[in-house]
Amino acid sequence: MAPRITIEGGHPAGQPHVREVGDPTGGQTLAPHRLAGCAHADPLTPADRYQELFVAVQMGRIFPDSKTFTDAMPRQDPATILAAYRARAGAAGFDLAAFVHAHFALPEVPRSCYESDPNQPLADHIDGLWAVLTRHPAQHPPQCSLLPLPHPYVVPGGRFSELYYWDSYFTMLGLAASGQGGLLRGMAENFSYLLDTYGVIPNGTRSYYLSRSQPPVFALMVELFEDQGVQPELGFLPQLRKEYAFWMRGADCLAPGQACRRVVRLADGSLLNRYWDERDTPREEAFIEDTGTAALAARPAAEVFRDLRAAAESGWDFSSRWQEPGGGLETVRTTAILPVDLNCLLFKLEHKLAELAQAAGDADAPVFAQRAQARREAIDRLMWREAEGAYFDFDWQRHHARANLTAATVVPLYVGAATPAQAARVAQTVAARLLQPGGIATTERVSGQQWDLPNGWAPLQWLAIGGFACCGQAALAHEIAHRWLVTVASLYQREYKLVEKYALQPGEDGAVGGGGGEYPLQDGFGWTNGVVRRLLQDHPAHVACRCRAGVKSVHP
Incomplete structure (x- = not known):
């Protein structure tokens, strides 16, 4: 066995840690530094922060692109928004889309700001x-x-x-x-x-x-x-x-x-390496797509979600490279490769x-x-x-x-x-x-x-x-x-x-x-x-x- 090297590093902040065989780090996390004069990200992911509201928005297809809500900006404290949703969601005539638009500013994707001057090389x-x-x-x-x-x-x-x-x-x-x-x-x-x-x-x-x-x-x-x-x-x-x-x-x-x-x-x-993801849930930015893919699979959904996430880590998302020969995306096996x-x-x-x-x-x-x-x-x-x-x-x-x-x-x-x-x-x-x-x-x-x-x-x-x-x-x-x-x-x-x-x-x-x-x-x-x-x-x-x-x- 090669001599051991002292290496530095921390786990991604705010993420669960999966132990496939054993985790010598003890699941410790490294807290992110503070940036002077700069706004700070929410320490939780949108799915963790908004819980059943997040699921309702994604599964209800409020937006055609699953990434839209993950990138939305809350107009007030996130905990206040979630509490308001829980208080109102069961009421007759509750309009989820209207609630989301009232409480979040949506990211703007420019349609066409890349057109060139015809004389420009x-x-x-x-x-x-x-x-x-x-x-x-x-x-x-x-x-x-x-x-x-x-x-x-x-x-x-x-x-x-x-x-x-x-x-x-x-x-x-x-x-x-x-x-x-x-x-x-x-x-x-x-x-x-x-x-x-x-x-x-x-x-x-x-x-x-x-x-x-x-x-x-x-x-x-x-x-x-x-x-x-x-x-x-x-x-x-x-x-x-x-x-x-x-x-x-x-x-x-x-x-x-x-x-x-x-x-x-x-x-x-x-020792060789594979792609992986610390989570085994649907990707937040592709929540409904991953849920649909897992529903087609003949194995536990958590395994499919992990392999989809690992394929996203590869940058090749998605490709027959990670699938069973001749199979569809539901056969993805990224972590086996x-x-x-x-x-x-x-x-x-x-x-x-x-x-x-x-x-x-x-x-x-x-x-x-x-x-x-x-x-x-x-x-x-x-x-x-x-x-x-x-x-x-x-x-x-x-x-x-x-x-x-x-x-x-x-x-x-x-x-x-x-x-x-x-x-x-x-x-x-x-x-x-x-x-x-x-x-x-x-x-x-x-x-x-x-x-x-x-x-x-x-x-x-x-x-x-x-x-x-x-x-x-x-x-x-x-x-x-x-x-x-x-x-x-x-x-x-x-x-x-x-x-x-x-x-x-x-x-x-x-x-x-x-x-x-x-x-x-x-x-x-x-x-x-x-x-x-x-x-x-x-x-x-x-x-x-x-x-x-x-x-x-x-x-x-």
């Missing part, structure tokens, strides 16, 4: 969007689910009006390309603040997101910050330790074949911890390096399939690799966990099976879920481009970048905007936005802006650099 359009998508601490309303932050930050757009974890890495690529150094520094401070305050970077900055995180890209952020000259006085090592503590909590108590939260110890003693991309990101985190600890003269440096090497060997042993030339997720409950190829196969290349020979094989496989006219596909299956065919997503394009470029597969990296830029530019020319996801097969009039999932296609859009802005910088001669809204000049 794509890069200038994106540069102008940063101000539209930036939020300021002084704008944080009191007593609602929004978590306050000390510095301005960039949101994705549309219904997503808070800071999101893994989105922000890809967004910040564009901030750097746009010369937004001040905003980039503020984002760095915000993520450090979240780790110092809650012991976790939550899925997003809402109280109902504190029970889960997202793909751990903070180590990648740190390298971006270093590259851009953003360096706090004490460095990022303390925050990286907290990130690692969150993902590895419970590892020391595991026997072979056991799991605790996000950690699984396999029969051979290897050890994802290749998650474990590669944790390999990167361990590698970065070793690097920074060594520079600081920290005695833990060789232990982190040993853990990174052990994880890489386990990824090769369990997730690499030479016959197919790709990496696959591993089903730890059924003791075999999954059969579904996904774009996650490029992440080992991006973080330096693949050999040149493996990278060459992955390049062949991706070119043959995932490459589409508009970029690389998320999976090979059409399921109706948004993280499946026919959709393409900016973060996956970037990971593929960067992974192939750094592993000697420059031609494929260039081809993916070209196809993605043409896709985004084509829709921009016709509709004057960028969107959350794109269909990888063009329509009769060119590129179209993606579909599927639980909500309509969102305009904005943070990580699309970030990846495209960086690609425009990296490919200054590309035709997309010259495209303008309303002027058809880019062709597939």
